[in-house]
Amino acid sequence: MGKDKHHRDWILRRCCGSIAACILTLAVLVGFIVLVIYLAIHPSKPSFYLQDVQLRSIDLSDPAISLNLQVTIASRNPNDRVGIYYKTLHVFTTYRDEPITVPVELPAIYQGHKDVSVWSPVMSGDSVPVGQYVADAMKQDISAGYVLLHVKVDGRVKWKVGSWVSGGYHLFVTCPALLAASGGNFGGAFAMSATAGGAGNATVSLKFAQAADCTVDV
Numbered sequence: 001m002g003k004d005k006h007h008r009d010w011i012l013r014r015c016c017g018s019i020a021a022c023i024l025t026l027a028v029l030v031g032f033i034v035l036v037i038y039l040a041i042h043p044s045k046p047s048f049y050l051q052d053v054q055l056r057s058i059d060l061s062d063p064a065i066s067l068n069l070q071v072t073i074a075s076r077n078p079n080d081r082v083g084i085y086y087k088t089l090h091v092f093t094t095y096r097d098e099p100i101t102v103p104v105e106l107p108a109i110y111q112g113h114k115d116v117s118v119w120s121p122v123m124s125g126d127s128v129p130v131g132q133y134v135a136d137a138m139k140q141d142i143s144a145g146y147v148l149l150h151v152k153v154d155g156r157v158k159w160k161v162g163s164w165v166s167g168g169y170h171l172f173v174t175c176p177a178l179l180a181a182s183g184g185n186f187g188g189a190f191a192m193s194a195t196a197g198g199a200g201n202a203t204v205s206l207k208f209a210q211a212a213d214c215t216v217d218v
Helices: 002-041 132-144
Strands: 047-062 064-076 083-095 104-106 109-111 116-119 122-129 146-161 169-181 189-192 202-208 215-217
Touching: 047 132, 047 146, 047 169, 047 202, 064 083, 064 132, 064 146, 083 122, 083 132, 083 169, 132 146
Parallel strands: 047 189
Antiparallel strands: 047 064, 064 116, 064 122, 083 104, 083 109, 083 146, 146 169, 169 202, 169 215, 189 202
């Protein structure tokens, strides 16, 4: 009878040991899978570049701003194994942190590995109310021969690995757009119908200075 009890204890220990080994192996396997998935879906954020700005018109006749412009923005997916879905993107323009155009929705797209996507939206604002100091500052900047705008993109992205698609992540992009006075009538000439530094009405030619890298937050 003692032998039977000893044998049962041995079998129980073997069973417990086997179960513990299986649990440990499963835990290591799950941890490895989680690590692989984490490394695979922990992507680098996309790069954005402002390639061009065409300022078509601007009106500073009131303590409000009306303008029309077209921008060209490029985005590159730097990842080797992760695709990007761009969802509900809106682009708008600001001057001294004040929005001066109405947000425009960009087409939703899928961006494959190492792919580059380009958007060329037209933005406008009709008598957009701004602080008096903002309107005065823009008049002074135009008189000085330059205007620094910021083109911003606000939306959501999803990562895609194989057939798996992540939840949405907030995307916010800021692109500096420096417009400087040029000798020719290119880059967007416009009539400024407000006085600038006491100069009265004037026609000013501003040209997009150079392509600019954008800051990207995800």
